[in-house]
Amino acid sequence: MKTLPRLSILLLLCFWVTLTLFGCSAKKPIKAELTGYDLCQTCCGFEYGFPDFWNRYVSVGPRKGQPYTGKTASGTTPRTPYPGLLSADTLSHPWTLPHRLLLPWLWSPHCGTAAADTQFHSFGTKIYVDGYGCAIVEDRGSAIKGYGRFDLFFSSHEKALAWGRKSMRIFADE
Numbered sequence: 001m002k003t004l005p006r007l008s009i010l011l012l013l014c015f016w017v018t019l020t021l022f023g024c025s026a027k028k029p030i031k032a033e034l035t036g037y038d039l040c041q042t043c044c045g046f047e048y049g050f051p052d053f054w055n056r057y058v059s060v061g062p063r064k065g066q067p068y069t070g071k072t073a074s075g076t077t078p079r080t081p082y083p084g085l086l087s088a089d090t091l092s093h094p095w096t097l098p099h100r101l102l103l104p105w106l107w108s109p110h111c112g113t114a115a116a117d118t119q120f121h122s123f124g125t126k127i128y129v130d131g132y133g134c135a136i137v138e139d140r141g142s143a144i145k146g147y148g149r150f151d152l153f154f155s156s157h158e159k160a161l162a163w164g165r166k167s168m169r170i171f172a173d174e
Contacts (some may be wrong), residue, residue: 015171027128027171031149034129034168035142036160037115039070039078043160045142061142072139075121078153081133084109115139115151125171132163 016085018085037043046068047059056068070079083089085100085107098114114127121127132152143150152158152171 006155007041027173028147030127030170030172032150032168032170034132034150034152034163034166034170036154036163037151038157039156039158042157044068044070072115073118074138076138078113078139079110080111080153080155081135082110083133108129111136113138113153115141115144115153117145117147117149120147123174128173130168130170141154 033103041047044055045058045060058064058066058068072078087109090097109132111126112132114137116125116137116139118137119142122135123137127135127137127150129135129150129152135150135152137150139151139153141151152163154163
């Protein structure tokens with residue numbers, strides 16, 4: 001009998017975190033095609049210079065030859081989503097709780113980075129993707145064209161390849 005109150009408290013807590021993270025506004029469902037990218041040479045199209053091999057330069061597109069900074073088109077540093085202290089992720093992985101409690105910058109959740117066609121989705125548009133989490137449109141890509149096309153940022157090339165290409169329904173806050 002004690003598990004029912006605990007479960008209801010847990011569900012209310014998850015609901016509160018979801019509302020806090022994504023707001024109370026209505027979300028627009030979008031049928032989208034999603035791929036992954038990271039900051040590697042293959043995904044971002046840069047090359048190392050010669051003889052200054054420690055510098056990186058853009059190798060394709062209109063910015064060819066300019067220094068590569070690793071920033072998004074909106075000027076931010078790309079990042080992966082983080083669920084924060086009070087989340088379903090903490091409940092499903094309770095062993096992560098001690099380090100999340102000790103490090104205050106891990107208490108608050110933050111969204112990841114997504115690339116989209118800015119003719120349809122402006123910078124700052126929040127999207128929610130099952131299996132990835134919350135993302136904010138902060139980037140655009142040369143292959144990202146159309147209303148339902150998004151590219152999600154991952155911390156490594158292996159994780160981006162493991163994500164692959166998925167067609168699924170996402171929710172946008174436009």
